[in-house]
Amino acid sequence: MPWTFYNSSGEAMIIDGGVQNPMDANLDISTLLIVGNGGSTGIAISAAGEVTMAAQPAVAVSANAQTNVTGNSTDYTVLWANEIFDQNADFASPTFTAPITGRYLVTVFVGTQGITTAANARYINLICSNRTYQRVVADIPSGISGGSETMDIAILADMDASDTASIQIRASGESSDVVDVAGGQRTHMSIVLVV
Secondary structure (H helix, E strand, O other): OEEEEOOOOOOOOEEEEEOOOOOOOOOOOOOEEEEEEEEEEEEEEOOOOOOOOOOEEEEEEEOOOOEEEEEOOEEEOOOOOEEEEEEEEEEEEEEEEOOOOEEEEEEEEEEEEEEOOOEEEEEEEEEOOOOOEEEEEEEOOOOOOOOEEEEEEEEEEOOOOOOOOEEEEEEEEEOOOOOEEOOHOOOOOEEEOOO
């Protein structure tokens, strides 16, 4: 994609990556802002050199309690009720949609409740369009009947534009679906474009 930078007089300074500078002037970014096509700030650079990008994909969500969702090997897609932030409007529960191709850091922890001593394994799956990432927790502590445990996963996932990501959990060994998703501060997901 070609780029064209203009000086304050409207003269083209850099076209298609080649320098076109008849007046030997410099590109002035003294305002420390790079403005996108829509007129909004695309990149801001602080005086100390920190860079922020207003449209950089970044999401943080949490869940409300969800009752009796798994236990008898039922796969359950976690629903995210509370949007903490969605910096580029890429999230609609239960799915994140990548706006551009890149590597996305996905961190998730899901609190579970109602686990009994019959449970023999729990799974957390990050389901992306390109592949599924799975973490198995097979060491259910003895004497946990009715107790709670947290499952977590952190992955640097390669995603193409329009790929999706969601979270599924599964517990097995119970005679029915008695395991709950804990709400509030116990169940969170964060996603950010890294490169």
